[in-house]
Amino acid sequence: MIGYAFMGRAHSQAWRTVAAAFDVPEIARRVIVGRDEDAVAAAAQRLDWEEHATDWREVIARDDIDIVDICTPGFLHAEIAIAALEAGKHVLCEKPLANDTAEAEQMVAAAEAAQARGQIAALGFTYRRVxxxxxxxxxxxxxxxxxxxxxxxxxxxxxxxxxxxxxxxxxxxxxxxxxxxxxxxxxxxxxxxxxxxxxxxxxxxxxxxxxxxxxxxxxxxxxxxxxxxxxxxxxxxxxxxxxxxxxxxxxxxxxxxxxxxxxxxxxxxxxxxxxxxxxxxxxxxxxxxxxxxxxxxxxxxxxxxxxxxxxxVLGWENAFTHQVRDLLIAIRDRERPDASGFSPDFAxxxxxxxxxxxxxxxxxxxxxxxxx
Amino acid sequence: MIGYAFMGRAHSQAWRTVAAAFDVPEIARRVIVGRDEDAVAAAAQRLDWEEHATDWREVIARDDIDIVDICTPGFLHAEIAIAALEAGKHVLCEKPLANDTAEAEQMVAAAEAAQARGQIAALGFTYRRVxxxxxxxxxxxxxxxxxxxxxxxxxxxxxxxxxxxxxxxxxxxxxxxxxxxxxxxxxxxxxxxxxxxxxxxxxxxxxxxxxxxxxxxxxxxxxxxxxxxxxxxxxxxxxxxxxxxxxxxxxxxxxxxxxxxxxxxxxxxxxxxxxxxxxxxxxxxxxxxxxxxxxxxxxxxxxxxxxxxxxxVLGWENAFTHQVRDLLIAIRDRERPDASGFSPDFAxxxxxxxxxxxxxxxxxxxxxxxxx
Amino acid sequence: MIGYAFMGRAHSQAWRTVAAAFDVPEIARRVIVGRDEDAVAAAAQRLDWEEHATDWREVIARDDIDIVDICTPGFLHAEIAIAALEAGKHVLCEKPLANDTAEAEQMVAAAEAAQARGQIAALGFTYRRVxxxxxxxxxxxxxxxxxxxxxxxxxxxxxxxxxxxxxxxxxxxxxxxxxxxxxxxxxxxxxxxxxxxxxxxxxxxxxxxxxxxxxxxxxxxxxxxxxxxxxxxxxxxxxxxxxxxxxxxxxxxxxxxxxxxxxxxxxxxxxxxxxxxxxxxxxxxxxxxxxxxxxxxxxxxxxxxxxxxxxxVLGWENAFTHQVRDLLIAIRDRERPDASGFSPDFAxxxxxxxxxxxxxxxxxxxxxxxxx
Amino acid sequence: MIGYAFMGRAHSQAWRTVAAAFDVPEIARRVIVGRDEDAVAAAAQRLDWEEHATDWREVIARDDIDIVDICTPGFLHAEIAIAALEAGKHVLCEKPLANDTAEAEQMVAAAEAAQARGQIAALGFTYRRVxxxxxxxxxxxxxxxxxxxxxxxxxxxxxxxxxxxxxxxxxxxxxxxxxxxxxxxxxxxxxxxxxxxxxxxxxxxxxxxxxxxxxxxxxxxxxxxxxxxxxxxxxxxxxxxxxxxxxxxxxxxxxxxxxxxxxxxxxxxxxxxxxxxxxxxxxxxxxxxxxxxxxxxxxxxxxxxxxxxxxxVLGWENAFTHQVRDLLIAIRDRERPDASGFSPDFAxxxxxxxxxxxxxxxxxxxxxxxxx
Known part of the structure; x- marks a missing residue:
């Protein structure tokens, strides 16, 4: 996960909770990434991630990372998402896709290539999962x-x-x-x-x-x-x-x-x-x-x-758990002819x-x- | 009508309105009765009654009165209702029937005798007509x-x-x-x-x-x-x-x-x-x-x-019009074998x-x- | 009153009720006007008007008419309202003022002249009185x-x-x-x-x-x-x-x-x-x-x-009574320097x-x- | 934690979440206990506990256990809670305290003795924390x-x-x-x-x-x-x-x-x-x-x-996290003269x-x- 502010907290809660609620594969919460080392170290401990890091490029290059969850401000989405997709990772990117359309188009191109390789490029309009x-x-x-x-x-x-x-x-x-x-x-x-x-x-x-x-x-x-x-x-x-x-x-x-x-x-x-x-x-x-x-x-x-x-009743946060659940199922089923995939995607x-x-x-x- | 306070106003509104809203016989609003002559005179004018009077016994004795609507405090209900029923009038009595059970039993006896003569003895639990x-x-x-x-x-x-x-x-x-x-x-x-x-x-x-x-x-x-x-x-x-x-x-x-x-x-x-x-x-x-x-x-x-x-939408007062409408229909249909009568009655x-x-x-x- | 359909019924209810609820001058419900003689005769009886008529021009000319309440479809508003105002009557006209702006401008001119003579030209946006x-x-x-x-x-x-x-x-x-x-x-x-x-x-x-x-x-x-x-x-x-x-x-x-x-x-x-x-x-x-x-x-x-x-609680119809009450007060107070008049008017x-x-x-x- | 059904799931969610939301000491989720070994093993994995066990007496005897959270049916509460309190543990017991008053009285006696030793005996009326x-x-x-x-x-x-x-x-x-x-x-x-x-x-x-x-x-x-x-x-x-x-x-x-x-x-x-x-x-x-x-x-x-x-908005489950938060604060502050303790307790x-x-x-x- 890249980013540890409001959305980072909500997504962490979802990753921590999903396997307790739903019948999905267990996912290790490997690394949380941020620019400020002290702050991201504290977040890693608080939000229960195994490691923290400050350079997202290094993290994306690691073999033990399968999914990249992007919770940064919008102007950073394009660079990270494209790199992650090109590195063969599944990507969950918070909305908005990007701050301008040109960047968004590049992201869609990268996502289409990645989807053709069997990767998932998911966009976080979480309220669809309320x-x-x-x-x-x-x-x-x-x-x-x-x-x-x-x-x-x-x-x-x-x-x-x-x-x-x-x-x-x-x-x-x-x-x-x-x-x-x-x-x-x-x-x-x-x-x-x-x-x-x-x-x-x-x-x-x-x-x-x-x-x-x-x-x-x-x-x-x-x-x-x-x-x-x-x-x-x-x-x-x-x-x-x-x-x-x-x-x-x-x-x-x-x-x-x-x-x-x-x-x-x-x-x-x-x-x-x-x-x-x-x-x-x-x-x-x-x-x-x-x-x-x-x-x-x-x-x-x-x-x-x-x-x-x-x-x-459920609260606002539960929809993030549903989103992660649907993402994991989309990843698990992506080879199946009847798989529904993950919607919305970058396109x-x-x-x-x-x-x-x-x-x-x-x-x-x-x-x-x-x-x- | 006997009484011209809160309930008298609400009942008057109903008598004034019923023939404009429903297909019922026209009823002349003949006399309104109260003890204080000045006050009842003012009420008669304001609430649009033809006459006013201070002695309900005289009014009940009149031939041009068919229905007696009792809006007085409860402790007066029994005496007036029994007299009106014995005089052959249809009666609509505001709730409660009486302030004590002994009086209520006398009223029921009078009502049963009157009902056997084809009169209606109706009790005003108006909310049934909401x-x-x-x-x-x-x-x-x-x-x-x-x-x-x-x-x-x-x-x-x-x-x-x-x-x-x-x-x-x-x-x-x-x-x-x-x-x-x-x-x-x-x-x-x-x-x-x-x-x-x-x-x-x-x-x-x-x-x-x-x-x-x-x-x-x-x-x-x-x-x-x-x-x-x-x-x-x-x-x-x-x-x-x-x-x-x-x-x-x-x-x-x-x-x-x-x-x-x-x-x-x-x-x-x-x-x-x-x-x-x-x-x-x-x-x-x-x-x-x-x-x-x-x-x-x-x-x-x-x-x-x-x-x-x-x-x-309707307001609180409309139910009184419905009550009068149902009373008039009960009176009109009382000879018919399939007439439903008026509920609730004194019993x-x-x-x-x-x-x-x-x-x-x-x-x-x-x-x-x-x-x- | 001219017109006896939906709005005519609602306005009649208001005219019948206003003096029972509010401290306003008593107003005789003199004539109700419509084109179909049988229908308007039935309406006069049902809605409790003294007379009925089929020619609004004759009614407007009568000396015993002080207020003209226009409940016709919109395309008839201009002709009637202008004539009534020119005849020196107070006018209450249902909304919309007119079906087109040219007519509306003529009505405003007539209303301004009448208002200068002390007449009221009121427009019926009743919901202001909810x-x-x-x-x-x-x-x-x-x-x-x-x-x-x-x-x-x-x-x-x-x-x-x-x-x-x-x-x-x-x-x-x-x-x-x-x-x-x-x-x-x-x-x-x-x-x-x-x-x-x-x-x-x-x-x-x-x-x-x-x-x-x-x-x-x-x-x-x-x-x-x-x-x-x-x-x-x-x-x-x-x-x-x-x-x-x-x-x-x-x-x-x-x-x-x-x-x-x-x-x-x-x-x-x-x-x-x-x-x-x-x-x-x-x-x-x-x-x-x-x-x-x-x-x-x-x-x-x-x-x-x-x-x-x-x-x-009150119902939808009560606001019409409030409208008539405000009209009667505007008429009563129109000479007073602090009178608030009736709003909205034709302008x-x-x-x-x-x-x-x-x-x-x-x-x-x-x-x-x-x-x- | 003893018990892993409905309440065990809700309590586990709270223990997993509390340190991410509130500024409280980190608590290791050491052992989850149940009678059916396979089921409790599955629950331990799903609900993210370090170990599982089938004998609650052994677990209560362990030195690395500070808090015992009792989520069993009510008829088991007394025996477990008394044993845990006597073993010097803090206890959180789901409601009802017990199925009969005699047992409840014994529990209160044990709790009073434990409270005198600085232990907390908390009762889980979670809705107080909504x-x-x-x-x-x-x-x-x-x-x-x-x-x-x-x-x-x-x-x-x-x-x-x-x-x-x-x-x-x-x-x-x-x-x-x-x-x-x-x-x-x-x-x-x-x-x-x-x-x-x-x-x-x-x-x-x-x-x-x-x-x-x-x-x-x-x-x-x-x-x-x-x-x-x-x-x-x-x-x-x-x-x-x-x-x-x-x-x-x-x-x-x-x-x-x-x-x-x-x-x-x-x-x-x-x-x-x-x-x-x-x-x-x-x-x-x-x-x-x-x-x-x-x-x-x-x-x-x-x-x-x-x-x-x-x-x-929050959901039903968040109140359990609040309950655990209040318990941890009560434990942390129990020596302070101004500590408010945990309410409700066994009494x-x-x-x-x-x-x-x-x-x-x-x-x-x-x-x-x-x-x-």
Missing amino acids: PALALAKRFVEDGRLGTIRQVKASYLQDWLVDEDAGMSWRLRRETAGSGALGDIGSHAVDQVQHLTGQQVTAVRGRLATIVPRRPGEDGLEDVTVDDAAWASLELDGGALASVEVSRMATGAKNRLSVELFGSAGALRFDLESPNELWFHDATLPVAEQGLRRVLVTEPEHPYLEAWWPQGH DGLALQRVLDAVIASDAADGATITL | PALALAKRFVEDGRLGTIRQVKASYLQDWLVDEDAGMSWRLRRETAGSGALGDIGSHAVDQVQHLTGQQVTAVRGRLATIVPRRPGEDGLEDVTVDDAAWASLELDGGALASVEVSRMATGAKNRLSVELFGSAGALRFDLESPNELWFHDATLPVAEQGLRRVLVTEPEHPYLEAWWPQGH DGLALQRVLDAVIASDAADGATITL | PALALAKRFVEDGRLGTIRQVKASYLQDWLVDEDAGMSWRLRRETAGSGALGDIGSHAVDQVQHLTGQQVTAVRGRLATIVPRRPGEDGLEDVTVDDAAWASLELDGGALASVEVSRMATGAKNRLSVELFGSAGALRFDLESPNELWFHDATLPVAEQGLRRVLVTEPEHPYLEAWWPQGH DGLALQRVLDAVIASDAADGATITL | PALALAKRFVEDGRLGTIRQVKASYLQDWLVDEDAGMSWRLRRETAGSGALGDIGSHAVDQVQHLTGQQVTAVRGRLATIVPRRPGEDGLEDVTVDDAAWASLELDGGALASVEVSRMATGAKNRLSVELFGSAGALRFDLESPNELWFHDATLPVAEQGLRRVLVTEPEHPYLEAWWPQGH DGLALQRVLDAVIASDAADGATITL
Whole structure:
């Protein structure tokens, strides 16, 4: 694993837990890599890795490393992932795939070559592994929604409400790439495409920096990324989607919300109550129709057979364990003709990046439609 | 109509509205009766009654009066209702039927004689006409819950939380009969019996006066009724019910809540959200089971065809209009062999009173079971 | 009153009820007007009007008529309202003000002349009188939200989900003017402007007809209005708003939803639970912050002192009574220097119409910003 | 650790995770003990313990063992816990303390002797470590509820709704001790006492076996424990509490629900949404009072500084990690004069057991009050 901050902690928890919960091969947690030797040494001990190192190139070259899990900031993804794939390793790369499209294209080329050699190149859109969202996907695939016409997605947070909150690398374009759009909008758009099984074909977008200047080290400094963004999406299956994201949504803590409206039913999900999927079955008699709170904790629900009895809910972190579980199964089964592989892969990440770029391009073109 | 306070206003609203909403005979709002001439005159004008009067005996004797609607305090119910029934009028009497059982028994005798003459003696447990509760009843009758095993009912209010709130007639046994138990517990027990279609056969109860003395006109005075009450009920169909009522439940405004648990499904209702009925269908596949919020505003729902388009919710007051509508239909159809009559009637009120008496008796007997 | 369909019924209920609930002058319900004599005669009886008539011009000319309440379809508003205002009457006109802007401008001219003569020209955006939304307005005016940055509004219904549902006048541009945008989007945009106290200055919009052809009398026919619409709005106080409306939102019955995000707090409202206002106070200590469900039924809440005790909720129809109450007070107080008048008036309706037109114009211009 | 079933898995997860999340001493997971050698060997590997063993006496005798975590069924608790305490080990014992009071008294004696020697004897009522319930406790201690008058607690599950579900050790008195009362009622009563800070002084109770016979290996067999139970409790601080528990509550999966009503505020919690605490502050102006959903995921909330950013919710399992964290801190600080120790201890468990016994005794005495 390369990186040991927030995402490194979450991924470590998953690697530590996966074999206790699921029937997967045991994986040694060999090396954790970071630039600051003291800090990475402490992380190795705390997060229970066998060794630590400061040079990821040396680690990638080792024969006893099979999987490289990349938890660094986005601007480092391309170099590491390409090197790891070329060294014959399976790769799990945190989202976003890269900070710009050119890099992302190179990563996809490397991934395609590696996949042809039987390697896995997995991208970490972890929320696909939240059981309630996996159940939503199953309901859609089973036709329970009929034709999906309209999707309403948003991802709202409020950690920038205080206008005296200071500058950071996340608020500068050169380090962060983009703001709310790239950070959390990417999840919302990924869910729209993933749940519907449809790809975005045209985009209209708007970006806004609501607090344009914030205190930096030398006085007020320009915020160069978006605080909030809106997009209107056309999908190739005919659905229309709206996406709204913000870091200024007072009272919203981590509110990824998705609603799907179809000819036969509807679904609703909110990441602040991640164990609930709300389902409306429009084929029932009218007098008994209603939005139904499915508490997604039954053995019959995705991933749940591995955990606790019904009604014992999961937390945010469990989806990372599911992600590692799916990765290990994809690796184990990659030779089998019926293997489903790991989704999303790097190509999915590039496609998503192009949607986000189109939102930015549309905003720059005064809202004009950008076709993909 | 006799009485023009809170209940008089609500009943007047119903009489004024019923013919606009439902296909029922037009009823002239002939006379409103009260003891204070100025006040009842003002009420007649405000609530749109043709005349006012101060002597209910004279009014009951009039030939142009067909229905007597009794909205006075409970201790006056018996005298007026018996006189009205003996005068050949149909009677709608607000709950409680009476303040004591002896009076209630006399009222039932008068009602039975009157019913044999073709009169209606209706008791105003209005919440039976809340559409969501009427739908709950329909679901139970349609077998959607299977065998009902357990019922959890409560009615919580908070208007006595402030211990400096002063004495009133509602806090003295001689005027109020009982406290939370009789006032709101009666609704909870009525719903338990009505929704299950089962009668209480045995009772254990507890009463409590949480703030035992409150400021009166001459200093602190004893509160002689209960602030809160609990009961455990056995029903003749095998269900077991718990009932909890309180006027000290901080934050609860008018929270009549009922949950029914059956072998095939469950229902939940809360009067603070009266347009919603929550239904759990335990016969669906496990992976899609969940409590379903039915917004009870469809034309297919009880009473709703008379009102507004779907999604346009009703308020607390509409149930009074439904009650008057059902009364008028009961009167119209009373000669028909298939007429369903009006439920509850005075006998139902007496049966309910006996359950409440048993709660009090059980508490007096240190919680011992009282059999009915 | 002119018109006796859905809106006529709701307005009649309000006129019948207002003097029983509020301390306002008594108003005789003189004449109800419609084109079909039998139908309007039946309506007069059912809805309790003294007379009926078929020629609105004759009625407007009568001396015993002081107020004209216009509940006809939108394309008749201009002619009637202008005539009534010129005849010296006070006018209450249902929304939308008119089906096109040219007519609306003429109406505003007539209203301004009439207002100068002391007449009231009121527009019926009734939802401003829902107590929870009136309380929201009060919270904003009291500064409880600080600076409002972001607004998320939607109005979702589902009565067109069935693609075999047939054509009607509401689905043809020539009769309806527009589709979901004009019908329900107008309410959403009105709330955005009303609650923030800010006016829209720039608009980007999208319209969609999701089911483009529906069965008509002679086979499939083109739907010429929108099924759904989206808008992104800039307001003159700096807030940014999104609006989404649809008649294809499976499971949504009458879901007008508004969320306001400010520097000091947030508010949330949903018309399917109209007695609840959710308030987040961001000035409290972090550990106790949360979205708070205010059950808007206290005497301290707008309009509530007139109704029932706390916890006894109101329905959709009560807001119409509040509207008539405010109209009568505006008429009574119109000479007083401190009179607040009636809001919205025709000029507000025209301003709103221009926002909706801008949404349509933006969509026609491939999403380009339209400045107002 | 002794035992490797459901609770053994949950405790193992906690031991594996605690040092990654919290700043506590590292603890080697030395030995896991079970009777079936193959099964315990598999568990040791899966749950990541260094060794496995089949004889708990040998393990307790080892010098390299400091803490004994007892996850066996309740009837084995006494023997193991007493032996471990006498061997000088710290003990964490899962609830219930024991299956009968005599054993529990012996355990308390052993624990008191051990505590005098500086050992910790901890009892695993893990729900006290759910952050929302720890926050509730803090609110009560800070006086935010004023005087607590009324408590409404319930714990509802539905895994026995199917009357064809077969017999198991949990349904026989000789193995299980009691049914819903002991299994889940113990949690409800513990929360009542813990959150109020008051001890039960008097009890009235009822037990019911709703499905009295179930299919066993040789035909229908008597169920000898309760399916559901109800209790009415008096507490030494003046509060009155109701408790209702059931395994027949259709649709309820793991619904431990607690409501506290005080003179200054109220709290509500539901274990199916464990990251939410609902707080009503009755000292605010009436017009803005309401039940407030506090999403308990801020660094300011109990235990949360160790986990993820705000809005990233925890699951059922995290409370076990908190329990181990508190145990390790209690061990580390036990010599310090200001150490808070670990609560609950064995004496708390015995006191709780006496409350549950009183419920049973009251039911046997036809509901009579049992004084403690």
